[in-house]
Amino acid sequence: xxxxxxxxxxxxxxxxxxxxxxxxxxxxxxxxxxxxxxxxxxxxxxxxxxxxxxxxxxxxxxxxxxxxxxxxxxxxxxxxxxxxxxx
Amino acid sequence: xxxxxxxxxxxxxxxxxxxxxxxxxxxxxxxxxxxxxxxxxxxxxxxxxxxxxxxxxxxxxxxxxxxxxxxxxxxxxxxxxxxxxxxxxxxxxxxxxxxxxxxxxxxxxxxxxxxxxxxxxxxxxxxxxxxxxxxxxxxxxxxxxxxxxxxxxxxxxxxxxxxxxxxxxxxxxxxxxxxxxxxxxxxxxxxxxxxxxxxxxxxxxxxxxxxxxxxxxxxxxxxxxxxxxxxxxxxxxxxxxxxxx
Numbered sequence: 001x002x003x004x005x006x007x008x009x010x011x012x013x014x015x016x017x018x019x020x021x022x023x024x025x026x027x028x029x030x031x032x033x034x035x036x037x038x039x040x041x042x043x044x045x046x047x048x049x050x051x052x053x054x055x056x057x058x059x060x061x062x063x064x065x066x067x068x069x070x071x072x073x074x075x076x077x078x079x080x081x082x083x084x085x086x087x
Numbered sequence: 088x089x090x091x092x093x094x095x096x097x098x099x100x101x102x103x104x105x106x107x108x109x110x111x112x113x114x115x116x117x118x119x120x121x122x123x124x125x126x127x128x129x130x131x132x133x134x135x136x137x138x139x140x141x142x143x144x145x146x147x148x149x150x151x152x153x154x155x156x157x158x159x160x161x162x163x164x165x166x167x168x169x170x171x172x173x174x175x176x177x178x179x180x181x182x183x184x185x186x187x188x189x190x191x192x193x194x195x196x197x198x199x200x201x202x203x204x205x206x207x208x209x210x211x212x213x214x215x216x217x218x219x220x221x222x223x224x225x226x227x228x229x230x231x232x233x234x235x236x237x238x239x240x241x242x243x244x245x246x247x248x249x250x251x252x253x254x255x256x257x258x259x260x261x262x263x264x265x266x267x268x269x270x271x272x273x274x275x276x277x278x279x280x281x282x283x284x285x286x287x288x289x290x291x292x293x294x295x296x297x298x299x300x301x302x303x304x305x306x307x308x309x310x311x312x313x314x315x316x317x318x319x320x321x322x323x324x325x326x327x328x329x330x331x332x
Contacts, residue, residue: 002118050218051139051141051217051218051219051222053217054209054217054218054222055221055222055225057222058222058225058226058229059225062225062229063225063229063312063316066229066232066316067315067316067319070316070319070320070323071319071323074319074322074323077323077327078328
């Protein structure tokens, strides 16, 4: 039973990690990264490391995507006044 | 030149792969019953009456490592503050209040106090249950930013006097050092957990200096994350380049 849960968590992990690499748009990548962070937190909890899981949940699924989104916004805002349509 | 670089990469990759495979072959079986380090760490934390062994490892047995991690975070945030400061050719534009969808506003304002209390709870119970200063600090700091989602940036700026958080970040780092030095002055060693009585097992004040160091880390991380996000938000929302340049 435990092994089945671990295998499912590992498969989800591999799936979301692949999705994060395949996705090329940084803003969407941040969202996928947030899902990846949550799945990784589940994996840590399943492997009986709730402390690491909590850190991962706080940093990986909230803080890092937020910082990426803010950076993307800044870069796009800077690009706007000089040449209209280009990202 | 390119071929040389590729060859170097292949060599390094092959060496790393060989070492990893060799290391994996020597690993104990998955989910075994023998945990030599775990047994010793649990024993040490029980003698100090800390209920959460991870907190005991972080703030007692390996408190010196935590000092290093704390310094890394402090230095990283300091670097961000220096890099993201308002440059000479930039100016601040007051962001316009934006329309917030009603469900988003309601949800954000309901969740904000819950998330904030959860963060503070996780910090305060670090020595008893999973979590601790780092995890709770990040949760509490990100919870404040729900106000940016629920209201607007000016509301967030009003509850977030940046100078206060910058000062408390530095003060928390210093208090960790002072707690460590107190051990030296008391005649034992830097960051040795022999200063305070160990208290009763599984209560908030148990574990000697563990709860104090944990609280210092909690304040440090919460302030550091607030300062970090504030600098990123300023760049994303307020600071603009001069159009002429």
